[in-house]
Amino acid sequence: MALSASFVLETQGILGARHVISEPEQLRVYECDGLTGHRAIPELVVLPGSTEDVQAVVQACNREGVPFVARGAGTGLSGGATPLAGGLVVSLARMNRILEIDLASQRIVVEPGVANLDVTRAVAGEGFFYAPDPSSQQVCTIGGNVAENSGGAHCLKNGFTAHHVTGVTLVLPDGELVELGGKALDPDGPDLLGVVVGSEGTLGIVTRITLRLVRAPEAVQTLLAGFETTDAAGAAVSGIIAGGILPSALEMMDRLTIEAAELAVAPGYPAGAGAILLVELDGVSAQVEEDAVEVERICAECGAFEIRAATNDLARSLLWKGRRSAFAAMGRVATDYYVQDGVVPRTRLPGVLRRIEELSELHGLRVGNVFHAGDGNLHPLVLYDAERGETQQARLLAEAILDACLDAGGSLTGEHGVGMDKACSMPRMFSERDLEVFGRLRRAFDPQGLCNPGKVIPTPRLCGEVPGPYRVHPLERMGVAERL
Amino acid sequence: MLTASVPLHRHEADARGSGVLTPLPRDGSGLDAPDGASERARSWHRPSSLEEASAALSAAHGDGRQLTIGEDLTTEGLDRILEHEAGDLTCTVEAGIRLSALQHALDENGQRLSLDPPGDPTVGALLARNLSGPLRHRFGAPRDLVLGVTLVLADGTIASAGGKVVKNVAGYDLARLVCGSEGRLALIARVSLRLHPLPKVERTLAVETDDAPSAISTLLRSQLQPSALDVLHPGGILVLFEGSARAVEAQIAAARGLVGGSEVGAEAWDVSRRRQAEASGRACFDPGRLRETLAELGEAVVRPAAGVAYSADDVPSRRPSQSETQRLLIERIRHELDPNGVLAA
Numbered sequence: 001m002a003l004s005a006s007f008v009l010e011t012q013g014i015l016g017a018r019h020v021i022s023e024p025e026q027l028r029v030y031e032c033d034g035l036t037g038h039r040a041i042p043e044l045v046v047l048p049g050s051t052e053d054v055q056a057v058v059q060a061c062n063r064e065g066v067p068f069v070a071r072g073a074g075t076g077l078s079g080g081a082t083p084l085a086g087g088l089v090v091s092l093a094r095m096n097r098i099l100e101i102d103l104a105s106q107r108i109v110v111e112p113g114v115a116n117l118d119v120t121r122a123v124a125g126e127g128f129f130y131a132p133d134p135s136s137q138q139v140c141t142i143g144g145n146v147a148e149n150s151g152g153a154h155c156l157k158n159g160f161t162a163h164h165v166t167g168v169t170l171v172l173p174d175g176e177l178v179e180l181g182g183k184a185l186d187p188d189g190p191d192l193l194g195v196v197v198g199s200e201g202t203l204g205i206v207t208r209i210t211l212r213l214v215r216a217p218e219a220v221q222t223l224l225a226g227f228e229t230t231d232a233a234g235a236a237v238s239g240i241i242a243g244g245i246l247p248s249a250l251e252m253m254d255r256l257t258i259e260a261a262e263l264a265v266a267p268g269y270p271a272g273a274g275a276i277l278l279v280e281l282d283g284v285s286a287q288v289e290e291d292a293v294e295v296e297r298i299c300a301e302c303g304a305f306e307i308r309a310a311t312n313d314l315a316r317s318l319l320w321k322g323r324r325s326a327f328a329a330m331g332r333v334a335t336d337y338y339v340q341d342g343v344v345p346r347t348r349l350p351g352v353l354r355r356i357e358e359l360s361e362l363h364g365l366r367v368g369n370v371f372h373a374g375d376g377n378l379h380p381l382v383l384y385d386a387e388r389g390e391t392q393q394a395r396l397l398a399e400a401i402l403d404a405c406l407d408a409g410g411s412l413t414g415e416h417g418v419g420m421d422k423a424c425s426m427p428r429m430f431s432e433r434d435l436e437v438f439g440r441l442r443r444a445f446d447p448q449g450l451c452n453p454g455k456v457i458p459t460p461r462l463c464g465e466v467p468g469p470y471r472v473h474p475l476e477r478m479g480v481a482e483r484l
Numbered sequence: 485m486l487t488a489s490v491p492l493h494r495h496e497a498d499a500r501g502s503g504v505l506t507p508l509p510r511d512g513s514g515l516d517a518p519d520g521a522s523e524r525a526r527s528w529h530r531p532s533s534l535e536e537a538s539a540a541l542s543a544a545h546g547d548g549r550q551l552t553i554g555e556d557l558t559t560e561g562l563d564r565i566l567e568h569e570a571g572d573l574t575c576t577v578e579a580g581i582r583l584s585a586l587q588h589a590l591d592e593n594g595q596r597l598s599l600d601p602p603g604d605p606t607v608g609a610l611l612a613r614n615l616s617g618p619l620r621h622r623f624g625a626p627r628d629l630v631l632g633v634t635l636v637l638a639d640g641t642i643a644s645a646g647g648k649v650v651k652n653v654a655g656y657d658l659a660r661l662v663c664g665s666e667g668r669l670a671l672i673a674r675v676s677l678r679l680h681p682l683p684k685v686e687r688t689l690a691v692e693t694d695d696a697p698s699a700i701s702t703l704l705r706s707q708l709q710p711s712a713l714d715v716l717h718p719g720g721i722l723v724l725f726e727g728s729a730r731a732v733e734a735q736i737a738a739a740r741g742l743v744g745g746s747e748v749g750a751e752a753w754d755v756s757r758r759r760q761a762e763a764s765g766r767a768c769f770d771p772g773r774l775r776e777t778l779a780e781l782g783e784a785v786v787r788p789a790a791g792v793a794y795s796a797d798d799v800p801s802r803r804p805s806q807s808e809t810q811r812l813l814i815e816r817i818r819h820e821l822d823p824n825g826v827l828a829a
Contacts, residue, residue, distance in 0.1 A: 102770070102772050103772075104701070104771070104772030104773075105770045105771040105772035105773075105791070106704065106771060106772075106789065107770075107771070107772075127705075148653065149653050149657075151651060151653075155651070159624075159628070160651070162657070162660070163624065163628055172809075172813070176809050177809065178807065178809040178810050178813060179807060179810070180810070182768075182770075183770040183771060183772075183791060184768035184769055184770060184771070184790070184791030184792065185625065185768075185790040185791060185792060186614060186616070186625055186664075186768070186790060186792050187664075187768065187806075188664065188805070188806060189664050189665070189666075189806055189810070189814060190661050190662065190663070190664050190665040190669060190814060190817070191614070191627045191660040191661060191662075191663040191664050192661070192810070192813065192814070194627050194657055194660025194661065194663065195656060195657050195658075195660060195661045197657075198653050198656075198657055199656060199657075215704070215705070215706075215707060216707070217707060217709075218707035238571055241571065241573065242570075242571060244594070244681035244682075244684070246680075246681075283709055283731075284707065284708065284709055284727075284731055284734065284735055285734070286728070286730050286731040286733075286734040286735075287727050287728060287731035290728050290730060290731060291728075343647075343649045343651050343652055344649070345569060345572045345574070345648065345649055346571060346572050346573075346650075347569060347571035347572050372651070375649075375650045375651040376572075376649055376650070376651065377651045409647075409648060409649070410647070410649050411647045411649050411651070411652040411653075411654050412654040413652070413653050413654050414649075414651040414652060414653065415651065415653060416653075417653055418653070418654055418655070422654075426654070426655065429647075429654055429655075430644070430645075430654075430655060431643075431644070433641055433642065433643050434643045434644050434645065434655070436641075436643075437635075437637065437641060437643040437645075437658070437821070438645070438655055438656045438658075440820040440821060441656050441658065441661070441817065441820065441821075442656070443820055444813070444816040444817040444819070444820045445813070445816075447816075456655070456656075
């Protein structure tokens with residue numbers, strides 16, 4: 001489907017010619033997001049500068065029946081921003097202003113193109129921060145975070161994006177404007193804001209976002225414990241939670257990912273460890289000190305053979321160094337890898353990890369595990385060599401791991417989203433009726449089906465296609481983004 | 485009983501257009517009290533399984549009848565705890581269980597659902613009316629603690645969304661959607677919830693002041709982490725600290741250093757909850773505009789960080805209100821989920 005010349009002219013009239021991209025070479029920049037296996041060249045890319053611009057463009061799309069997809073920094077890992085052939089990409093990159101900082105209300109109002117970390121940077125001097133911290137936070141945008149309900153390593157205690165967005169201005173798929181929430185919490189009526197956050201750009205385009213700011217904690221302490229096995233580390237995770245301690249982060253790496261990290265950035269983790277746990281505690285000093293002693297005791301009791309503590313930023317960043325580099329470091333031990341994102345109930349971790357080991361042997365491919373242990377969010381890294389024709393086998397293994405997560409009562413995705421990548425896997429977690437009801441909700445927002453179609457809910461057309469393998473994203477190669 | 489105030493108030497609200505003032509059930513259980521319902525002309529349903537609930541609703545859908553959840557259809561027969569994984573700090577319950585019964589069962593494992601509204605609502609009513617109490621300050625509203633739901637739509641369709649794990653972004657968040665839906669989108673039949681460990685120690689500081697906004701501002705700018713922070717307007721502030729003995733002691737001392745006050749028993753919070761229950765209106769405000777808001781309010785319980793006030797008198801300028809576009813959007817959702825208007829009464 002080609003867009004009519006009059007449609008292109010109309011968008012140029014709305015935005016100015018320089019904010020409308022139609023040159024094939026320039027369009028290619030937008031062909032994929034962080035899920036590089038899915039690619040499509042959009043027909044047109046527009047860069048609105050205001051809510052009114054977005055409204056005008058969406059109204060034109062609605063009138064002409066042109067599908068559109070909103071895009072932030074393109075770091076998403078589920079193909080949520082993969083363009084639609086014949087459609088429009090609405091890039092929010094120009095809408096990157098911080099509109100209001102209201103410390104008295106502990107709120108900040110931003111445009112969708114503002115980078116996640118820039119929110120914290122804007123208020124850090126006053127002793128505040130923005131809590132959700134996806135690993136791509138240097139570049140990923142708040143608009144994308146809202147679409148994906150992004151998490152991060154520190155969401156165990158602080159919650160996800162949905163817990164920190166208090167209001168949005170939303171351009172509905174027909175171009176109507178609606179304000180949801182604001183600076184106050186608990187508006188009347190059904191929680192539409194809660195539905196829009198995490199809807200993966202399928203219910204409209206958010207053009208203004210009010211976020212909660214959190215006061216920086218009095219104390220932060222980070223502990224690193226080395227264990228012989230993931231079973232022992234898993235027992236420590238259970239012990240910490242059962243002890244009534246809620247760390248801000250609770251991360252695990254297994255032997256393979258530790259080895260890769262040592263090769264890549266030499267964090268100097270405990271030699272010979274089969275698993276390490278990273279535990280970060282924050283809050284009032286007295287509580288943090290007490291919890292740290294308790295966490296050390298639990299780890300030792302579960303067989304930790306070495307425990308290190310960090311109380312300042314420099315020492316802390318050393319402990320985190322290997323964890324932060326873990327995904328990129330896999331390049332040291334494999335030519336290709338596929339990142340899975342599944343969730344299991346925390347208590348099922350040890351069993352599921354053993355199952356992953358079995359599946360790994362069964363499929364003849366190695367799997368590294370680095371994950372948010374505190375909330376049961378696994379990121380198994382399936383290692384393979386595309387040149388040796390292992391791609392299909394890797395996909396099968398990744399899907400078998402997902403099945404193991406679902407069998408344990410977990411979820412298809414904890415933070416990367418469904419997007420294009422997992423739309424066809426949705427029937428493994430949801431019944432046909434569940435999906436049909438999702439469809440009804442979507443239709444209420446987008447009766448014409450123009451807003452990011454083909455994502456989230458499986459369609460026969462989509463699910464007949466086999467996506468390509470994972471490839472390193474240009475931003476990763478540049479060292480700007482990493483996968484955590 | 486104020487149970488009749490739910491539909492009654494809706495008519496008032498509709499007549500007034502978009503200026504919606506949220507009614508507050510005195511006992512917090514408005515949606516699920518069946519009293520007198522059996523005497524009504526309309527049929528009354530008390531399903532004890534998802535299938536029975538589905539049959540009751542689809543029959544009404546087919547016959548063109550209307551049902552009001554909590555009156556014509558009660559969830560009191562759906563009151564079981566289906567799963568409580570203490571190690572996961574999650575549970576899945578049928579929506580008719582009373583909050584007190586759930587808390588009692590969780591307490592045996594040293595855990596709680598961190599929601600403490602006045603009265604003893606069912607879990608379904610907790611969500612449908614978006615009820616919270618003083619703990620809202622730190623732990624949020626139902627929408628912040630719900631992990632998944634099973635709904636029965638008006639046409640009898642049984643559908644689930646979310647899950648039972650604390651981290652999950654698969655599919656649309658219908659669990660949040662029904663929070664605040666007042667029983668008018670679907671029947672909430674099952675709910676999965678995030679739990680918290682019971683604190684080892686809890687202590688309360690009461691501050692008497694004629695300048696609550698300054699004291700609140702000081703506390704919110706400090707690094708203290710109270711679990712609850714209520715303004716009992718006019719003149720009082722209550723602060724709850726939870727945690728280990730030593731940490732709570734330290735926080736109480738630090739808070740007293742900042743804003744003064746003296747320690748009181750936990751029953752002080754009953755005053756707060758009672759005032760909330762007796763309030764006839766609710767106001768929403770930008771948290772930074774506490775001073776201006778208090779100046780307009782008579783007796784009230786105010787949750788300053790949330791920007792919510794439960795007041796004895798109606799403050800028209802601060803009613804939470806919906807725009808026309810928002811109302812139309814909700815109507816479209818309602819039309820998709822309940823095309824025959826079974827739950828529209």
